[in-house]
Amino acid sequence: MHKLRDWSHFLRDMVKLTGQMMALAWRALPLCFVIQLGLELLQGGIPLASAWLSKGIFDALGQGLHGQPFARLLPTLIFLLATQTVVFVLGQTIAPLNRFVSSELDRGLTLQIRETLFRKISGLVGISYFEDPEFYNKMELASSRAQFAPSQALQILGTLIQQGMTLLSFVGTLLAFNPLLALSISIAILPEIIVQLKFSRQRFGIAMLNSPRARRASYYGRLLSWTMFAKELRLFNLGEYFLRKFLDMTREIQHNEREQQKRELRWQGGLTLLGSLVSSAAFVVVISSAFSGRISLGDVVLYTSAVSSVQSALSILINTMAHTNDSVLFFRLYTDILKLEQPLAISTQTQPVPPLSKGITLRNISFRYSEQHPWILQNVNLFLPAGKCLALVGLNGAGKTTLVKLLTRLYDPTEGEILWDGIDIRTFDPQGFRYHLSTIFQDFARYELTAHENIALGGIEQIEATDKIEQAALKAGIHERIKALPDGYQTILSRWMAEEKKAGADLSGGEWQKLALARMLMRESDFLILDEPSAALDAQAEHELYCHFREMMRDRTSLLITHRFSTIRMADSIAVIEQGQISEYGTHDELLALSGTYAQLYTTQAEKYSLHGAPSPEPKSREREKRTETETTERERVNANRKPASPGDAQRANSLQ
Known part of the structure; x- marks a missing residue:
């Protein structure tokens, strides 16, 4: 009962998704859709017409052998042969025309499916899906395999029409000759139906299993061939190592495919043997009927053609169903992606983003990727005054970049809220909100x-x-x-x-x-976010860049994340983040006076400056030392709650370098 219910669901899904594929093909190129269906119908009628014409020719020849004058048979033979020639030429002409129309439909569908898929993916306003390997598996298969599914479905529909016409016409012929024979041929094909559908699911499973392996193999191939990796590949003599990785992964993929094909080959051999036995038995029945005088020579040609055609049509129909299932399974990945909900909650009544005049408030912000993951940020409270620069300092992994992802609304906080002039940024349209931001990440795009x-x-x-x-x-x-x-x-x-x-x-x-x-x-933009903006610059370029920074950040709200204290001192205020929490807040001099984490980090870097004979970063101007009342309150609150510096702070400070 359970298996019967599974099959019922499977058939319902297959019909539903096949219908969706047909609708997509119709929307893409309706003219090609109609032409291809018409050509498939014509191709479906050709085998039957050819068989009946052959029967007529052989019947005429039989009459001639039995004494019928050739002159009386000649007009009939000429007509039959001429018609047979027309049917043959028509069949040969339709095939390449059908291939052209099918290719044109392929091109249109590929373009439409990829456009829809990539429009959906690029329209996802958050990035949580892109950090999920399962999503990449689906996306890769959807973009590489699902694009062909609708055109394959149309070809399958054409094949169903062709073979269905052939099957119905020849089954009718066999039923008129010997109903038991027709029934036996039909029943004998049932095992192949079950086996082919089972193989279809197994092929899909192998494709899903191989998807991450194929992605890794592709990556190793890029490591071996792309310019950006060429220097290290040769300097560290990594060619053989990555080649071995590539070959191992490729062999694993091929092993999985080979084992599946072996299973199919073993079963296919048995099914072919069964079909041959049924076919041979049917031919014996037809030939014995001819010897007994119950049918003519033309009937022998017709019925043997009918037996072969029915078996062939049934086999093609079954393989077509299996490939329909393949297409349906891959097309489902495509439809699954199209049905993805936005990873961020988007308000149905968004409001315009006002120019930033007061500042940005982070209120009780906590974040983790899921309930199974640890907290990355916990109870972060911070205020970025409008027109001021805040520097964020912390060791690697402290949560700085995560905070940037929340401020740019690539993620929403798990708890708490981010306010733009007192308005929750979740009430803004994400794209409209991001227009007010300018950001450079440490791992910026090239x-x-x-x-x-x-x-x-x-x-x-x-x-x-x-x-x-x-x-x-x-x-x-x-x-x-x-x-x-x-x-x-x-x-x-x-x-x-x-x-x-x-x-x-x-x-x-x-x-x-x-x-x-x-x-x-x-x-x-109103808000600048700079995540390690000078990490790859030399000293001269860094100095020039700082001059641009001062001009660029003048009277603009900005967040600066850097490990270089010469840059940090340009900020109006500084926040130290440790283990996902703000532990210190204030100006450079105030944080030095606390003798906490910031002081440890600064002292360690200053010693390195002195060691190399480089000047310490220049002191900040008085104008930059002015603090707003809000900043002072925030500083006092954070520092009152901070933990005292531990003996290990100096050691941890070295990891900042």
Whole structure:
């Protein structure tokens, strides 16, 4: 009973999803859809027409052998042979035309499915799905396999029409000749139905099993062949290691596929033997009927053709059902992704984002990825005054980048709220809210596009504003380097993505970082977030960048995350985050006076400056030392609750370097 219910659900799902695939094909290219169905109908009628014409020809020949004058048979033979020729030519013409129409439909469907899929994926306002490996497995199979499902379903529908017509017509012929024979042939095919559908599910299971392995094999292939890995690959002699990894993973994939094909081969051999026995028995029945004089020579041709055609049609129909199941299973991955809910709660009545005039408040913020994960942030309370710069300091893994993800609303806090001038940011449209932010992450993107595009992506609506793009490059200190490239701003920043006869170029780590800063500067936003903005820069470039920072952050709300205290001292206030909590808050001098974690970190870095003969970071101007009443209150509250510095702080401070 349980298995019967499973089969019922399976058939219902298959019919439903096949209908969705048909509807998608109709919406994509309705004319091709109709033409292909018409061609499939024509192809389905050709075998029956050919069989009946052959019967007529052989009957005429039989009459001639029995004394019928050839002159009387000639017109009939000429008509039958001419018609047979027309049917043959029609069959040969329809096949390539059908392939062309099918390919055209494939192209249209592939474009539509990929557009819909990538539009859905790019429209997800949060990033939680992208940190789930199971989502990547589904997305990879959906993008690589599901795109062909609707066109395959249409071909399958055409095959069903073709073979269904063939089956019905020839089964009718066999029923008229010998009902028991027709029934025996039909029943003998049942084992193949069960086996093929079972194999279909197994093939899908193998595809899901191999998906993460295929992704890893692809990654190892990139390690062996991409420019960005070429230097270390050779310096550390890693070629053989990654090649072995690639081969091991590929062999594992092939082993899984091979074992599945072996299982299918063993069963297929038995099913073929069964079909051959049934076919042979049917031929014996037909031939014995001819010898007994019950049927003519033409009937022998017709009935033997009918037996072969019924078996062939049934076998094709069963394989078609199995491939329909394959297509349905992969298409379901596509529909599952389309049905994904937004990872963030989006208000149905969003309100416009006002210009930031008071500040950003983090109230009782706690965050973890799920109930099974530990807390990353706990009870964080912080205020970023409008027009001021706050530096966030902490050891690696303290929760700094997670805090940035919450401020940019890539995630929502598990508990607490983030207020923009007193308004919960969850009431804003996420895209509209992010327009008021400019962010550079430590792991910023390196787009293998032109230098012009790399900068313009920070304000895509101004992609044609060449002057603004160059101005952003000037502020970031990358303009002269771009001008020196082979095609200036139109140079593709990639060796292997470059167009034919056009040289691509690559940049150093520091130059890529400047490019990312230029991209950030394309947007006149209310809130700047800089996560390790100078990590890849040399001392001179860092000094130039700091000058730009001072200008860039003037009267703008900004959050600065860095390990370099020469940069930290540019901030109006400093917050120290430890183990997901704010432990210290104040100005540079106030935090030094506390002799806590900040003082330990600063002292350790200052000693390294002195050791290398470099000057200590210059003191902050009096203007930058002015504190608002709100900042003072926040500082007193945090520092009153802070833990005293432990003896291990100095040791932990070294990890900041």
